[in-house]
Amino acid sequence: MSELLLLNGPNLGILGRREPEIYGTATLADIEKSVAAEVAPRNWRVVPVQRESEGELIHAIQDHHDSVGAIVNPGALMIAGWSLRDALAAYPRPWMEVHLSNVWAREAFRHESVLAPLAAGVIVGLGALGYVLAARALLEVVPD
Template sequence: MPEQFVHVLNGPNLNLLGTREPEIYGTTTLADVEAACRAAAAGHKLDLVFRQTNHEGELVEQIHAARGSFGVVLNAGAYTHTSVALRDAIAASGVPTVEVHLSNVFAREAFRHHSYLSPVVRGVICGFGLNGYVLGIAALAAARPTLP
């Protein structure tokens, strides 16, 4: 039985993966991302909570609900570049969080180069597609305290 939960949270427009701007995001669907995350979590003896919402307040609530969990892998989508509320929720939650982006945000429009979230997360992974989520789960698992 998995020992703890990792929350993988997805923000706006990620429900459109597979058809949304395939030249940037490819043809991977959100269901593909979830399957990869389930396998990665199981490999680290973690259980998975996987969610997506297009609503900022709901994403804040999901971060609050993750309090006390093993960690969060968060792709906040465009809210990364606009949301002080998400930044504050991450900081207040105390949950180790990894920020993930499918594309390399630094190779895109200048407004995507700034993240309100980066200063309050453990790390940032961008540009590796769905593998970024797998890497985020692995990074959280690698930081797991060693039990006596």
């Protein structure tokens, strides 16, 4: 069975109770289940990883170099996660960057991602649905 890496950065482990007016009420477990259901027909297994530190996220990318692709919500690491960027630059498969909120409708410091230029696509502002859409996109771009 092929693996799809679902990588979530700092503060995303508390989804559902973290500022629900911005991030919604879906928990990370809810999101993981939704993504797993989306990719199940392709026999992909979701490997969920959520860490608070950039170094641990980098290890996860390196440990899953042979996965079919990845969905990455770097959280605030999108702003200055340069070593995470380097790890994703070396990742040989397509990956999608996802953000629950519309980062361009928020504070100016959130308006640029150092990761986005490397991503196969970027989905913002659609809440938990963004993860499912990212999975759907990967199903289209990853060859059988």
